[in-house]
Amino acid sequence: MIEQTERVDVGLRRGAMPLAMAERERSAHHGLPVHEVVPLVGTDVTTGLTGEVAARRLAELGPNALPEQRGPGWVRRLLAQFHNPLIYVLLGAAALTSALGEVVDASVVLAVVLVNALVGYLQEARAEKALDALVAMVRTEATVVRDGVATRIASDELVPGDVVVLEEGDQVPADLRVVAVRELRVDESALTGESQPVAKDPLPVPHDAVLADRTSMAYSGTLVTSGGGRGVVVGTGGDTEIGRVHRLVGSTRTVQTPLTRKLARFSMLLTWVILGLAVLSAVVGVLRGEPVAGMVTAAVALAVGAIPEGLPAAVTVTLAIGVSRMARRNAIIRRLPAVETLGSTTVICTDKTGTLTANAMTVRWVVADGVRHEVTGVGYTPTGPIHPEVGSAARECLLAGTACNDADVVERDGAWIAVGDPTEAALVVAARKAGLSTADVPARVDELAFTSQRRFMATRHTGGVVYLKGAVERIAEFTGDTDHTTADELAARGLRVLALAKAHLPEDTELTEEALRGHARPLGLVAMHDPPRPEAQAAVRACRDAGIEVRMITGDHRATARAIAAHFDLPDDAVHARVSPEEKLRLVEGLQADGHVVAMTGDGVNDAPALRRADIGVAMGRGGTEVAKQAADMVLTDDDFTTIRAAVEEGRAVFDNLRKFIIWTLPTNMAEGLVILTAILLGTALPILPVQVLWINMTTAVALGLTLAFEPREPDVMHRPPLPPSLPLLTGALLHRILLVSAVLLAGSFAAFHLADGTVDQARTLAVNVFVTAQIAYLFNCRSLHNLRPRVGLRANPWLPAGIALTAALQLLFTYAPFMNTLFHTAPIGWKDWALAAAIATVAYAVVEAEKWWRRNHAHRT
Structure with missing residues (x-):
């Protein structure tokens, strides 16, 4: 029978619940005594609601389900993928290319645009599942008392005023005001972050108590770990605490990643530069007396040449490769831009339970007969030696912990999990490490169960032996032991300390506190905690x-948080304890307002809003809730902070490779535009034609540029500070390099065009090959943007020589195949022309290496 601590006979019609109760009353149930809450919700704690009243309330208030919050429709979400300056540039490129009559090339550019838009749409659609996961959490069954009879109903049929019966293993189906308990303990970690199950009590708590301290409430979505009780429903659907989180997730807007912000600024700038040069070339040509139609064609050619058509494809491929590499390191990426965001992260806001710690109570010390035994191993896996080896005193202490216990540990799917209270499960594990099992425990014949008031547990076994386990000061009342020095020392280190004792009672003596007082002898102490992950400590460093x-x-509690933080050398101002979901969200927003790129880790429902708001949300794959996984950008399959470190490393490598591609491709685009502009200004024939420009851009971007996406990370990638979020995509030094290489390509192609012997078609063919051979040489420069030579060998990226070979084959086809000569207005050239192209490429490579050398020496001097 459930111990009925409060019973109220309601003298009003039970259907007359004030449905329009004030918001203050809605949130005050934890601070009101039961006899005030019961009439407030119009019910009876013994017989519950009548079926008629419940039906009426269900019709008026709606089901106990979270309301759907849908964003824009699929059409608007798809169209939103095109709202980007870079996409506008590409659409303009397609239109201009089509205007030139090159339908095939225009189709290729459009295909690139559509693929990028489709990928973005699909990734965004997956994020919407976060709300669906929240809805699924309340789709359970519940035992409810109606018309005085307990019955099972679907949880979405619950209404305020229903009396719900809770038993071990149940998921709490709605927000309940606890009215009766029988050792009721609830795991609220998914909602509050509290690492220990919370003992529930019908007594009211202060009105200003934070969520984790409201012991008079049981909240929807939490789990009963032991005991049982009754509660009156005071909140359903969107009026529950999980409903509040649901609204936060739905209303929290995501932020642009650093890469998308930088690409947007870069694309906008590039758009204006291209348009300005195109207009300038057309105006100058017309003023020189050239025909308007010819100048428009030339301006179009300049614009087409200056647009980096391969950039979106390179971004997508580079990010996709990063996704693949991260998956091999146990990090699953849900949104492509998140790959690069990790590399730009300046602050990691990490959850404690399950991320930095093992989320498994573990006995750390056993103190018996004056000897401290260190227990090794982490979590519920019952392996790990004990130092020094346990003697008879420590063995009896651990036997008492197993006997005075209702929990167990079992192996499922290769992992050991706790069944019952985590603290008691930790005692079972410690005993097994010492070679003890339940078979060593005498049969239990009676018990005094643990309660929040009693603060200890006692079990009676055959032969009259009684084992006690509980708070140190409570066990001392039975043993007379007043020396708590060791216990205080262990507690000061953030450990939870339990005392164990043993007594003998005659079989005809009732097991009571009075019977035990003064008749027990102390066996020892056990100290436990949710231990920090050793690998996470190295990752934080x-x-x-x-x-x-x-x-x-x-x-969790501040003392517990600080004790764990000390293991990671985190200062006090880096520890935020007893934080609500709204406060987590505000912390993330505050850091972002200060210019930080924020990565937020978490595993619970309470983490979902902050995960969605952060620049990069990181959820736990094993122990995390489905809500957290769906709200996050990245999921760790091993729940290990070390994986975050590995993902940051990969993210930085991805950003490096993206910059390498951009630094490699822009000089060609700029030089192509400058060649056409210079020809117009000088009034000479165009050294390269628009169709030849498209050939260069589309073939080399794929065959050469994309090989940089496969570059391995450089060894010093984790020894650099993160790039400031405000830093542009291209720094001043890199812009200078782009201008330098552009000038070399401009001079080289013009020189080749005018020095070539033969027809105009042959001269233009040579100019095109100068561009391509110089790009091959410059590709080696770009393998490292700062070092004179890359710190990884050519074998580390086999795609690079393959890409060069493919480019060479395409250029031979471009130069000598008759059908290509017809399509692209080219003509075969001789070996002297190839020698000239190779010489210009060698000069380009040497100039860039010299510039690197000068900058390194200049940096050392300054």
Whole structure:
């Protein structure tokens, strides 16, 4: 029978619940005594609602389900993918190319645009599943008392005023005001971040108590770990705490990634530069007396040449390769831009439970007969030696922990999990490490169950032996032991300390507190905690060495949080404890307002809003809720902070490779535009034609440029500070290099065009091959943007020589195949022309290496 701690006979018609109760009353149930809450919701704690009243309330208030919050329709979401300056540039390129009569090339550019839009749309659609996951969390069954009879109903049929019966293993189906308990303990970690199950009590708590301290409430979506009880429904659907989180997730807007912001600014700038040069060339040509139609064609050619058509494809491919590499390191990326965002991260806000810690209570020390035994191993896996080896005193202490216990550990799918209270499961694991099992425990014949008031548990076994387990000061009342020095020392280190004792009672003596008082002898102490992951400690140090600030944000107690933070050398101002979902969200927004790129980790429902708002949301794949996974940008399949460090490393490598591609491709585009502009200004024939420009851009971008996406990360990638979010995509130094290489290509192609012997078609063919051979040489420069030579060998990227071979084959086809000569207005050239192209390419390579050398020496001097 459930212990009925409060019973109220309601003297009003039970259907007359004030449905328009004030918001203050809605949120005040935890601070009101039961006899005030019951009439407020119009019910009876013994017989519950009548079926008629429940039906009327269900019709008026709606089902106990979270309301759907849908964003824009699929058409608007798809069209939104085109709202980007870079896409506008590409659409303009397609239109201009089509105007030149090159329908095939225009189709290729449009295909690139559509593929990018489709990928973005699909990734965004997946994020909408976060709300669906929240809805699914409340689709359970519940035992409810109606018309005085307990019955099972679907949880979405619950209404305020229903009396719900809770038993071990149940998921709480709605927000309940607890009215009766029988050792009721609830795991609220998914909602509050509290690492320990919370003992529930009908007594009211202060009105200003934070969510994790409202012991008089049981919240929807949490899990009963032990005991049982009754609660009156005071909130359903959107009026529950999980409903509040649902609204936060739905209303939280995501932010642009650093890469998308930088690409948008870069694309806008590039658009205006291209348009300005095109207009300038057309105006100058017309003023020189050239025909208007011819100048428009030339301006179109300049614009087509200056547009980097391969950039979106390169971005997508580079990010996709990063996704693949991260998957091999246990990080699943849900949104492509998140790959690069990791590389730009300046602050990691990490959850404590399950991310930095193992989320599994573990006995760390056993103190018996004056000897401290260190228990090794982490979590519920019952392996790990004990140092020094346990003697008879420690063995009896661990036997008491197993006997005075209702929990167990079992292996499922290769992983050990706790069945029952995590604290008791930790005692079972410690005993098994010492070679003990339940078979060593005498049969239990009676017990005094643990309650929040009693604060200890006692079990009676055959032969009259009684084992006690509980708070140190409570067990001392039965043993007379007043020396708590060791216990205080262990507790000061953030450990939870339990005392164990043993007594003998005659079989005809009732098991009571009074019977035990003064008749028990102490066996020892056990100290436990949710241990930090050893590998996470190294990962936090690595992140800090890389210039990334690490902050702990948790719903757990401040003392517990600080004890864990000490293992990671985190200062007090980097620890945020007892944090609500709204406060987590505000912390993330505050850091972003200060210019930080924020990565937020979490596994619970309470983390979902902050995960969605952060620049990069990181959810736990094993222990995380489905809500957190769907709200995040990245999911860790091993729930390990070390994987975040690995993902940051890969993210930085991805950003490096993107910059390498951009630095490699822009000089060609700029030089192509400048060649046409210079020819117009000088009044000479165009050294390259628009169709030849498209050939260069589309073939080399794929065959050469994309090979940079496969470049391995450079060894020093985690020894650099993160790039400031405000830093543009192209720094001043890199812009100078682009201008330098553009000038070399401009001079080289013009010289080749005018020095070539033969027809105009042959001269233009040579000019095109100068561009391509110089791009091959410059590709080697770009394998490292700062070092004189890359720190990884050519074998590390087999795609690069393959790409060069493919480009060479295409250029031979372009130069000598008759059908290509007809399509692209080319003509065969001789070996002297090839020698000239190779010489210009060698000069281009040497100039860039010299510029690198000068900058390195200049940097050392300054």
